[in-house]
Amino acid sequence: MILARIVGTVVSTRKDPRLEGKKLLIVKPISPEGNDEPGYLIAIDTVSAGFREKVLVVAGSSARMASECKDRPVDAAIVGIVDEVELDKAHAAELAAARNK
Numbered sequence: 001m002i003l004a005r006i007v008g009t010v011v012s013t014r015k016d017p018r019l020e021g022k023k024l025l026i027v028k029p030i031s032p033e034g035n036d037e038p039g040y041l042i043a044i045d046t047v048s049a050g051f052r053e054k055v056l057v058v059a060g061s062s063a064r065m066a067s068e069c070k071d072r073p074v075d076a077a078i079v080g081i082v083d084e085v086e087l088d089k090a091h092a093a094e095l096a097a098a099r100n101k
């Protein structure tokens with residue numbers, strides 16, 4: 001799973017008929033602290049996520065197993081809206097130390 005933030009939408013007037021009526025969103029992978037990670041993905045929205053929300057994204061064959069994605073040409077799907085991310089103190093300290101190097 002990929003932790004990400006919604007940063008935009010994709011509008012496509014011509015597409016595979018199996019994608020008609022499906023919302024496509026641009027997501028930016030983020031770290032557990034909320035910092036941007038490299039790259040972007042376009043994912044089909046299965047949970048009615050909104051702009052700037054943190055979400056969980058699955059990719060590859062896992063995306064095709066998500067609700068509403070079976071037998072669709074999908075490589076990434078938003079499968080959850082994240083309310084909170086919490087790291088245990090040891091991992092938080094380790095990440096902070098790595099950033100300060």
